[in-house]
Amino acid sequence: MTLAATEPTYNHLQVQLVMLDKAKDVVALAANPIIIDAVKAHNKLKIPLALIKQRDSQWLASPANSAFKLSLQRNRIGVLLKSTVLRNRAIYSEAFVTDNQGANVGAYPVTTDYWQGDEEKFAIAFNGGRGQLLITPVSFDKSTFTFAAQVAAPVVNDKGETIGVLFVGIKLSYAQIR
Secondary structure, eight states: OOOOOOOOOOHHHHHHHHHHHHHHHHHHHTTOOHHHHHHHHHTTOOOOOHHHHHHHHHHSSOOOTTTHHHHHHHHHHHHHHHHHHHHHHTTTEEEEEOOTTEEEEEEEESSOOBOOOOOOHHHHHHGGGTOEEEEEEOEEEEETEEEEEEEEEEEEEETOOOEEEEEEEHHHHHHHHO
16 A cells, blocks of 8 residues: 655745745855865766766665665765754755766765756756756655755856756745744
8 A cells, every 4th residue: 555645735925935035045055165076076077977877777776775875975965964954854854966967976865866867857957057046846755755845056166157956855844834
């Protein structure tokens, strides 16, 4: 038997305003030098898309405690994201950062998949390297078992180029009590 999550009723305008307010914090986090440096280093690896897709397949087939998945929580950026989510657990459901191809660089908790580059939210936020702030509609996130909207903020280098994307889940429960 599969349990389906039913979206609770809520004031859409109120939730949008809260998400917009929290987006400022996500943009500030995307400007953190730890995030920028990690994304720069990951992009320098120039990982072929075929290898990213192979890693994505392995990710989907492996348990949550696999070495590769845990490595993205334990690297410098993963530790920053974990501490940010845990310090703000009433607000954030997850946080993860991708490179310029949509491959995860760091994440907390483990994401459903490794490669975000095939998803519309990445394409919109990365915007062909021009970057764009994105706030998704509220939906049920199977990886965190939470109703949340995702705020996606471009990670930008010192030349103003978008080099990756930071995604942060903002819990609906937080937005409802504001």
